[in-house]
Amino acid sequence: MNTKVTIAGVEFKNPVMTASGTFGSGMEYGEFVDLNRLGAVVTKGVANVPWPGNPTPRVAEVYGGMLNAIGLQNPGIDVFLKRDIPFLKQYDTKIIVNVCGKTVEDYLEVVEKLSDAPVDMLEINVSCPNVKEGAIAFGQKAECLFDITSQIKKKAKQPVIMKLSPNVTDIAEMARAAEAAGADAVSLINTITGMKIDIHKRAFVLANKTGGMSGPAIKPVAVRMVYQASHAVKIPVIGMGGIASGEDAIEFLLAGASAVAVGAMNFVNPYATEEVVKGIEEYMNRYQIEDIKELIGAVRE
Amino acid sequence: MENKKKKETARVLSQKELAPGIYDMWIETEMAKRAFAGQFIGVYPRDKETLLPRPISICETDREEGKLRIVYRTAGKGTKEFAGYQAGDETEILGVLGNGFPVNEAKGKHVVLMGGGIGIPPMVELARELKEAGNSVIVIAGYRDDKLFLKEDLEKYAGVYVATEDGSTGVMGNVLTVMEEKNVQADMIMACGPMPMLRAIKKYSRENGIKAYISLEERMACGVGACLGCVCRTKDIDHHSHVNNARICTDGPVFDAEDVEI
Known part of the structure; x- marks a missing residue:
């Protein structure tokens, strides 16, 4: 059985990754799962300088999912290079660093500082709904996405994944803009902007008022968008949104994803990533699938 | 283990x-x-x-x-x-x-435990551990009314004072009212309860030169330090994100009151 997938020349032992922001740099969930079993660890977003993030409350539960407005709290690239990368290098898994910024210059500074680092790919977060200073605009207007992708591609030494926002009218247009600007892959979906109101206090539950929704309740939206994006572009698509099991992951692969990421479900089941790997293998055994590539995009008109 | x-x-x-x-x-x-x-x-x-x-x-x-x-x-x-x-x-x-209360630091000290409302339950285990370690323990439990849940459990391990908001039993007021009215001596406080109580304890302990450990709460998602949902402001740079934000679930929930901005 072959579970290996290749994205932009990088070979992953299996298509299971962690969704940025739900897994830190692997230290916390390394107590629960064997990181060597994962295709890749995608880190929490890292900026050029430390970011304090948003005020609390930052998280809220909603029907079948959750809202978060962490605001990309992170220690900045210098600490990250000294601490998080060496930690991840102890494991036999690929390292994808999620990069965030408020201006194009911020992103480019992080990308440059990562140029000599032993990381396999970069994922560019242009779609966080919880940071006000304009980062989201890069991910919501096709021409802005094209522009920032082009600039990052000029500087980046590693293959670049653009992480797309679902909070757009036409996901296919966004995927095409990323591809046209030279992106090596796209990942989707980031969280869907939501809101929760406490009817007893008559107030917003989150200090940030709005937050990004994740969890099983958003999975059908994510599958649909992965399907649309993968039919719009030739570059690989990495799918995520509510994945809890091997079956969920297979659904994304069939819709056209070349790899998948487990996000909010880590909080629900800290063993989720490893269980998704096992679940994919069980499915392949059951249907006698020799090579996982047979499944990618197998459901089409 | x-x-x-x-x-x-x-x-x-x-x-x-x-x-x-x-x-x-x-x-x-x-x-x-x-x-x-x-x-x-x-x-x-x-x-x-x-x-x-x-x-x-x-x-x-x-x-x-x-x-x-x-x-x-x-x-x-x-x-x-x-x-x-x-x-x-x-x-x-x-x-x-989470990290728990520093029971070893209470050795040889007059330690007073303060629990308010649903902050009372952890005081039972804390009183038990402190007593086992050879400390004599005082607990001040703050209740809303005369439904004094866990009072008898606390009395197995500690001398207990009760404060009630409505004055139906014990001292009318809060845990700090008891400190004044009963002239309780403390050189260390360990507390859990609602934020206004913890703020008042921080102020009280600072004014009186008493070391205070307080247990904080916040809306949490992962509980293991990965999601950064449950942070509190800290006096010093935190070791994780280097931004004066400690993770309550893993760096806490118990903090030295002087280390957190509440």
Whole structure:
């Protein structure tokens, strides 16, 4: 059985990754799962300088999912290079660093500082709904996405994944803009902007008022968008949104994803990533699938 | 002994209502062997509409028998579901989480424990551990009214003063009113309760030169330090994100009151 997938020349032992922001740099969930079993660890977003993030409350539960407005709290690239990368290098898994910024210059500074680092790919977060200073605009207007992708591609030494926002009218247009600007892959979906109101206090539950929704309740939206994006572009698509099991992951692969990421479900089941790997293998055994590539995009008109 | 965090199935041993909306549940789990005062577990509701573990503090442990006691208030769907569990039921738990109170630092000191409302339960295990370590312990328990849940449990391990908001029994007022009225001597305070109480304790302990350890709470998602949902402002740069934000679930929930901006 072959579970290996290749994205932009990088070979992953299996298509299971962690969704940025739900897994830190692997230290916390390394107590629960064997990181060597994962295709890749995608880190929490890292900026050029430390970011304090948003005020609390930052998280809220909603029907079948959750809202978060962490605001990309992170220690900045210098600490990250000294601490998080060496930690991840102890494991036999690929390292994808999620990069965030408020201006194009911020992103480019992080990308440059990562140029000599032993990381396999970069994922560019242009779609966080919880940071006000304009980062989201890069991910919501096709021409802005094209522009920032082009600039990052000029500087980046590693293959670049653009992480797309679902909070757009036409996901296919966004995927095409990323591809046209030279992106090596796209990942989707980031969280869907939501809101929760406490009817007893008559107030917003989150200090940030709005937050990004994740969890099983958003999975059908994510599958649909992965399907649309993968039919719009030739570059690989990495799918995520509510994945809890091997079956969920297979659904994304069939819709056209070349790899998948487990996000909010880590909080629900800290063993989720490893269980998704096992679940994919069980499915392949059951249907006698020799090579996982047979499944990618197998459901089409 | 293996200290790794785990998610596992525990068996409910007993459940009873101590006061309106306050429930007392004993569960059987090997986590009891490595659980200490001030730490907490995450309890998962079965209803798949609700996904996240509910952080609930440890009220008491029986390490030999592998039994753990949680006393919690029903607040939403999850805790209301827990209140319906009966002996023999199973529940999924995540633990042991958080850092706990520094019991060793209390050695030879006049340590006063302060619990307010649903902050009272962790004081039972804390009083027990302190007594076992040879300390004489005073607890001041602040209640809303005369439903004095866990008072008898506290009296097994400590001298107990009671404050009630409505004055129906004990000293009318809060835990600090008791300090004044009963002239209680303290050179260390360990406390858990609502934020206004903790703020008042921080101010009181600073003014009186008393070391205070306080247990904080915040809305949590992962409970293990990954999501950065439950942070509090800190005086110094935190070791994780270097931005003066400690993670309550892993760096806390117990902090030196002087280290956190509350």
